Amino acid sequence: MIDLDIDMRQYDCPFIDTTDDVDIAFSAVQWQLDTDAEKLETRLIAKTDSRGALEDGLRALREHPNMTNCYILSKRDTTAEIGTKIEETNAMRTIQNNGGYITGPFQIEDGRERWHVGFDADEDEDRALAALERHNDFSVENRDQFGPSTLFDLLENSESAMQLLDGCRSLTDTERETFRVASRNGYYETPRETTLDELADHFDISKTAVSMNLRRSERKVLDGVLGAIERMDDDQF
Structure with missing residues (x-):
């Protein structure tokens, strides 16, 4: 398995646009991509330095045109756990269509997103990264390649x-x-x-x-x- 750590800026992502406008950060704790409906469901932690920024960030997220649903699961002071459903972004579609898959939680802050993406073959990786360049700004921060024994050791x-x-x-x-x-x-x-x-x-x-x-x-x-x-x-x- 090939595992990439990618610093990503998507131009159609509600979370990235929100962190561009408001001093708020999001960390995903659960996600599920519905390929048939072309939507991504997530549970995230939203964190800010003030209650006002938290309210502003959640309001901006709800009003984003690519946001289908956004609701609060719990909230305390400057932190909230939220559930969301967004339209599938170009980057998500590109990764999936080229044999890629998400291997870890993603974090969004200051208009950029940290992705952990896996591929089974070098040609899938090359094809996906070439396609990503057309509509997204990104850089590969780290690349690891694991064999079956290493993966088993990590899981164990x-x-x-x-x-x-x-x-x-x-x-x-x-x-x-x-x-x-x-x-x-x-x-x-x-x-x-x-x-x-x-x-x-x-x-x-x-x-x-x-x-x-x-x-x-x-x-x-x-x-x-x-x-x-x-x-x-x-x-x-």
């Missing part, structure tokens, strides 16, 4: 992977950024290429605060790793 260990992801997602923005900067600047190299004092200067906080942020982020990531290892060990018996 999907719960372990989720455990690891949960550990990473539990990091706060501050912990994530501190961990990232420390790693990129060589804090975990031997010998170290940066110090706590230098990291403290970078973030304009105390050395103690940097150390605490690193310890919290390390513990959360380590808990995720250990949880994934334990789940893999359990699956082997």
Whole structure:
């Protein structure tokens, strides 16, 4: 299987047009393409920085000419879970007509959409990408090719992977950024290429605060790793 990570801008997509006009982001949690009716049904999480932006975004989505149905499943503060049905876009039709299929959830923000698309053969991929160029703006950000054994391994260990992801997602923005900067600047190299004092200067906080942020982020990531290892060990018996 060939798996592509595509940064996409469609010109007939309600979600992309809405994020162009309003500071709102959408993440799909479920989708179903009705090929006979040429419509896509989705469940999405809509997230903004303010309640006003959320209302503006949902209103713009409902009023889009390619939106068939848009309804709220739940809403709290600046986040909503919504259900939608839209007309099949040119890109969706192109992928499907050339042997492609969706392999993962898509995210839409700032007028662009991140797609995960799969193909079984190189010629299908080449044909689909050539056709996409006629009516869409896109770039392939990543391309992976998996054999049957690799795919089986991924599926077999999907719960372990989720455990690891949960550990990473539990990091706060501050912990994530501190961990990232420390790693990129060589804090975990031997010998170290940066110090706590230098990291403290970078973030304009105390050395103690940097150390605490690193310890919290390390513990959360380590808990995720250990949880994934334990789940893999359990699956082997």
